Amino acid sequence: MSTVALPARRAPDTQAVVLMVALCAIWGFQQVAIKSANASVPPVLQAGVRSAIAALLVWGWTRARGVPLFRADGTLAAGLLAGGLFAAEFVCIFVGLTMTSATRMAVFLYTAPCFTALGLHWFAPGERMRRTQWLGISVAFAGMALAFADGFSHRGPAADTHAMLVGLAGDALGVLGGVAWAATTVVVRSSTLAHVSASKALFYQLAVSAVVLLALAAGIGQIGQLELRAITPLAVMSLGYQAVVVAFVSYLTWFWLLTRYMASRLSVFSFLTPLFGVTFGVLLLGESFSSRFLAAALLVLAGIALVNAPAKRRV
Template sequence: MVSAPEALLSFENQPMGLGAVVFTLFLCFLWGGLSPAIKLSLTGMPPLAIAAWRFLIGLIALLIWCRVKEISLRLPRRFHPLLLGFGLVFVAQIGTLNIGTKYTTGSHSIVFLSTNPLWVALLAHCLIPNDRLHWRKSLGLMVAFAGVCVVFLDRGKTPGSEVLLGDALVLGSGVLLGVIQVYSKFLVRSINAFQVIVWELIYGTPLYFILSFIFERQLRVQLTSAVVAAVLYQGLVVAAFCFVTWTNLLRRYSASKMTAFHFTTPIFGVLLSRLILGENILPGLAAGVALVAIGIYVVSRPEGTNRQ
């Protein structure tokens, strides 16, 4: 999941009509399919190789889009060290996501990854002036973290230690995604969101290939139509289409109103894991997902009708 820096991209603040609401929910649905797609692709490819090909595909698609829309990717030299560091964090974020998803379920993966708005709220409280936690956000965080604990305790029939390792890695990926989003908010004060994501991929994608060659060259690759489709989904749909579309929507509508829909992503993800992977939705998982979704909504929803 690659998010645009929401708070700094909303320009027009038009009212969200039914069509905009439905399309925003559709994007959350597509993001919800990320972890099931990763889990499916892991049946035929190792985790770092999946990341490498996913973002190479996404990078090519974004470069084509920027060329068609005449979006300049040239940057002053002083920004490149910052974007290199950004790319390294990005490599760690996706690496922990893919490796963690290997050891846990698709449902757990999408729930823990979807906690990133909570980490954004905590980090923003510490780093961004005038973006402090208040009682409502604090309550939402407590509810969501209670849900995280419930999901941690949900083991199903999978060995506990293996799922616990995967859960911890994906939760760490959610934290890193929160760091990336807060860092992005500072970067886009000087450069546009497309420059941020494209250079992030330019610096990060080769590292995935290098790490995969070092650590995964002995692992077997079995490409099937399902595995190829899952990797294409991650690259074309999530890394490219969702980013471009979300960014364009943020130019029309209130960022805070749109991010309030993020609570649906773990719900869609659990349902898609059931549909695609055949995973069971046990009572503990259902309760944990509900708490996480409620907490994300409370943290993300607008405080007032005029708030950006």
Template sequence: MERKDSMDAIGAVCLTAFALHLAFNQVVIKVTAGGFSPVFAAGFRSAGAVLVLLLWMYLRGVSLRMPRNALPWAVVSGLFFAFEFLCLFIALDLTAVSRASIILYSMPVWLALASSVLLPSEGLTLRKTLGLALAMGGVVLALSDRSSGQASWTGDILALLAAFSWAGIALLVRVTPLADVAPEHQLIGQLAISAPVLLLLAPLFGPFLREVAPIHIAGMAFQIIAIASLGFLAWFWLLKRYPANSVASFSFLSPVAAVIFGWLILDERIAPQVWVALVMVAVGITLINRKPRQRAQVGGPG
């Protein structure tokens, strides 16, 4: 596969489509919760995605063998993955899609903060510091608004914990032997660990089924096939084909689109304060991910 030194039109279209895809999934999770309890839905999604991914790997002739030194870290990554989606699915059951998405997609903020401490080569520049301040201010503003639609302190805090867990996974992939593991193995490890953990925890959160209807089954199938297995593989493909900083620069689109989808599809009422928070987070993420032009032209991951 040819590695690109910069973003091209095909990559921009694919990344825009993927960002919209992820944003729409926030609405799907919210709707699916009408038929399945959140933690059971998260576990069932991981279990179904394992089967889809195993079939995909078999058809592609991809070995399941993972380097021995990476196995413990794969387990840790899977536990982070389980905790992330336990928090996210409950959050979306309790609070509005717009609120949860703004908070969840603040992940690059927490990743940048952790990287500046753990990775000396990635210290905070003035531009990154400004981006962090803007995005963190946006998160605080979103948390402080209690008037816009469905709002829950528990849901908001869980969305924030999901963002922390997501940042933890990204950091593990960079500073542990998982950095040398193929994307398929990273993903199958996360899914295979999270599925039993979430399904074992599910009884603690009430009955598995609510009022199941065809739309809920369709939503679950969408999450299993289009998000948790093939969707995440598409993301890994984009990361391998294009510079990481260019790929990351599109991450601001997901919270923007999620807020708009929540407004259009779920008729969520979005207060002006939430729109301001959204702009602050989106601009902050862009500043954090943006690289100076002369460095971006060198090529390779950022």
């Protein structure tokens, strides 16, 4: 297999910082876009269409640049696994957002960096965790436990038990989405996919997930539930945002940054994404949260920051 020499990765400069903040805002807004479209497009079908559109865009992009996607290189098995996990992640996100708020989903989903660190510790050579990272995971998990406790109590003693359980199920799907996201990252980092172009790794995830999600949507009757007359302009714009801006432009930009800047320094910005997600949920959807959930979110953010903190250099 031929390899391409990449420039030495460096610390983020002003351009990288601006791009990373923009990416975190884009990813944080994603939950709002999904929830806005869920009212007129069934969630699993919506996720499948999103992946299909983005996969076609990546295919066109790679074709225009002469990057081969279908050359046999021994990555098929890993690509199918990564695509399946990617599909599972978005089933959890899209279905979960029909049960819980975008604000809560943003916090639970973005525990993913902590699960990623655990997965790489176990499955990727040279990715052993430091004491600071173990502390970060403990802090984040404490925040997650506090957030679940808030889900049991924030509606008060007279709460509708069914509504409370539905909300907690949505929260749990957010965590499972984070686990699936982390598992996808571990597969990409520790398998043959680590040696292919970023475009091909992304195409595997989008194309396989499109097939899986559309087949699942058909199997559970969501395609038949779709009413074209009920699709609002907001739903169309939300779906376009997810497919073009998030799944195509932002993911390719992220992979481009990884080829030029140190991944450990870029990952520090990940704590901004749930912060943006909570802010957009409150401002645009009118969602609210309790002081206990705010404390839980701050613990999760602190844990993410500790997990991504750079190692101290020994003198």
